[in-house]
Amino acid sequence: MPGAQHPSHVYPLGSRLNEAGRLEVGGCDVVELAAEFGTPAYVVAPDDIRARARAIVRAYGAATPACDVVFASKAFPCTAVYRLLAQEGLGCDVASGGELAMALRGGFSPERIHLHGNAKTREELAHALDVGIGHVIADNTRDLDVLEELLAERPGQVQSILLRIAPGISPATHPSISTGGPNTKFGFSLHDAPAAIARAQDSDRLHVEGLHFHIGSQLMDNAPYQAALEAIAGLGSFPAVNLGGGLGVAYVEADRPPSIEDYVAAKVRAVHDVLGPSVRIVDEPGRALVANAGVTLYTVQSVKHNVDTWVAVDGGMSDNLRPMLYGAVYEAEIADRFGGGTRCNVAGKHCESGDVLVRDADLDDPRPGDILVTPVTGAYGHAMANTYNGAQRPPVVFASGGDARLVVRRETHEDLFTRDV
Numbered sequence: 001m002p003g004a005q006h007p008s009h010v011y012p013l014g015s016r017l018n019e020a021g022r023l024e025v026g027g028c029d030v031v032e033l034a035a036e037f038g039t040p041a042y043v044v045a046p047d048d049i050r051a052r053a054r055a056i057v058r059a060y061g062a063a064t065p066a067c068d069v070v071f072a073s074k075a076f077p078c079t080a081v082y083r084l085l086a087q088e089g090l091g092c093d094v095a096s097g098g099e100l101a102m103a104l105r106g107g108f109s110p111e112r113i114h115l116h117g118n119a120k121t122r123e124e125l126a127h128a129l130d131v132g133i134g135h136v137i138a139d140n141t142r143d144l145d146v147l148e149e150l151l152a153e154r155p156g157q158v159q160s161i162l163l164r165i166a167p168g169i170s171p172a173t174h175p176s177i178s179t180g181g182p183n184t185k186f187g188f189s190l191h192d193a194p195a196a197i198a199r200a201q202d203s204d205r206l207h208v209e210g211l212h213f214h215i216g217s218q219l220m221d222n223a224p225y226q227a228a229l230e231a232i233a234g235l236g237s238f239p240a241v242n243l244g245g246g247l248g249v250a251y252v253e254a255d256r257p258p259s260i261e262d263y264v265a266a267k268v269r270a271v272h273d274v275l276g277p278s279v280r281i282v283d284e285p286g287r288a289l290v291a292n293a294g295v296t297l298y299t300v301q302s303v304k305h306n307v308d309t310w311v312a313v314d315g316g317m318s319d320n321l322r323p324m325l326y327g328a329v330y331e332a333e334i335a336d337r338f339g340g341g342t343r344c345n346v347a348g349k350h351c352e353s354g355d356v357l358v359r360d361a362d363l364d365d366p367r368p369g370d371i372l373v374t375p376v377t378g379a380y381g382h383a384m385a386n387t388y389n390g391a392q393r394p395p396v397v398f399a400s401g402g403d404a405r406l407v408v409r410r411e412t413h414e415d416l417f418t419r420d421v
């Protein structure tokens with residue numbers, strides 16, 4: 001896009017190219033942020049997260065009287081993000097004891113937390129009961145067994161649960177993030193669900209609030225939620241239904257995901273049509289709240305011409321696994337020279353050929369020392385970061401109103417040794 005004046009809509013809300021042609025996120029010049037905080041770095045606009053959280057809470061509040069919006073915190077598990085979304089009044093979905101600990105530290109009250117997992121340990125369930133967690137999503141009969149055993153040791157305690165059901169629906173998305181098909185590892189099959197529900201309802205220590213499904217992630221179509229509801233409708237009437245998350249986001253300029261408003265309208269309409277208007281709706285958005293709020297800054301280290309032009313940066317599959325796991329496609333720009341001219345592959349620094357962040361990028365004459373930016377790294381980037389090749393995981397910098405604040409520091413060499421005994 002030679003001569004582009006504006007970053008595409010995939011960048012954080014409020015981003016712009018300033019008079020010097022440099023990208024600004026949250027009012028901060030990202031080239032200056034790179035100098036201050038180093039690279040690679042995740043730069044996040046908390047105002048973007050706040051705006052999207054408010055939009056979804058507003059849309060649900062307007063559409064249905066009883067609802068709860070729950071942040072699927074696996075998308076961006078860091079204390080500052082937990083704190084922000086707790087302040088916004090959301091509930092929180094945690095997928096493990098570790099996320100539970102982070103959610104509590106971030107300020108979520110236990111009764112607003114929902115514990116998930118297809119392989120919960122006794123320790124995780126005991127921790128959840130001890131802190132007074134609001135909701136456990138039972139995935140299998142072992143969850144029910146262990147909950148009953150643990151509750152027997154806790155006289156008078158009753159635990160609210162939802163049962164996760166695999167509705168047998170496979171929406172269009174990458175197979176690794178399609179989770180509600182007939183042969184999934186998640187939840188009770190439609191065949192086993194009636195017995196599991198009857199058993200849980202029989203227990204005087206378990207309170208069955210309702211059913212849960214999460215059919216997949218990065219969904220660009222709202223229709224499958226209705227199909228999933230129709231699949232589980234025959235399992236009984238319950239006070240609540242949890243529809244999981246799934247709303248897709250735009251990773252590249254041409255992507256047109258459903259709007260938050262259309263997504264909410266489709267889900268609410270489907271619940272009202274299939275289950276009736278009085279059922280409380282729980283939604284678990286992750287990606288849609290945080291993905292577009294974040295960009296990653298890298299420094300170009302080398303440029304070479306083999307068959308293709310290869311632009312190598314100081315990060316890669318240690319800070320963004322998504323291209324390698326799902327073939328995810330990203331955009332890239334030189335942060336102070338938006339536009340194209342040089343077709344190239346943006347490669348990471350890791351010791352394998354698959355470590356390519358962006359194939360067929362179009363950059364303006366990339367050179368060593370340039371700051372390169374990839375947008376839409378707010379979801380599942382920090383979350384899945386790792387220390388492959390001794391990488392030190394990047395900091396998270398919040399940028400708002402022209403001020404930048406470090407909320408997660410960069411890992412150090414010392415950190416790489418801290419667990420050695």
Ligand code: LLP
Pocket residue numbers: 072074075093116177214216217218219244245246247284285286287288322326379380
């Ligand atoms: N609820 C449950 C039970 C989930 O398992 C998930 C995501 C969500 C909600 C939130 O889904 P979202 O709104 O973010 O689509 N690492 C993958 C994504 C894995 C999603 C797993 N579950 C990625 O980078 O695309």
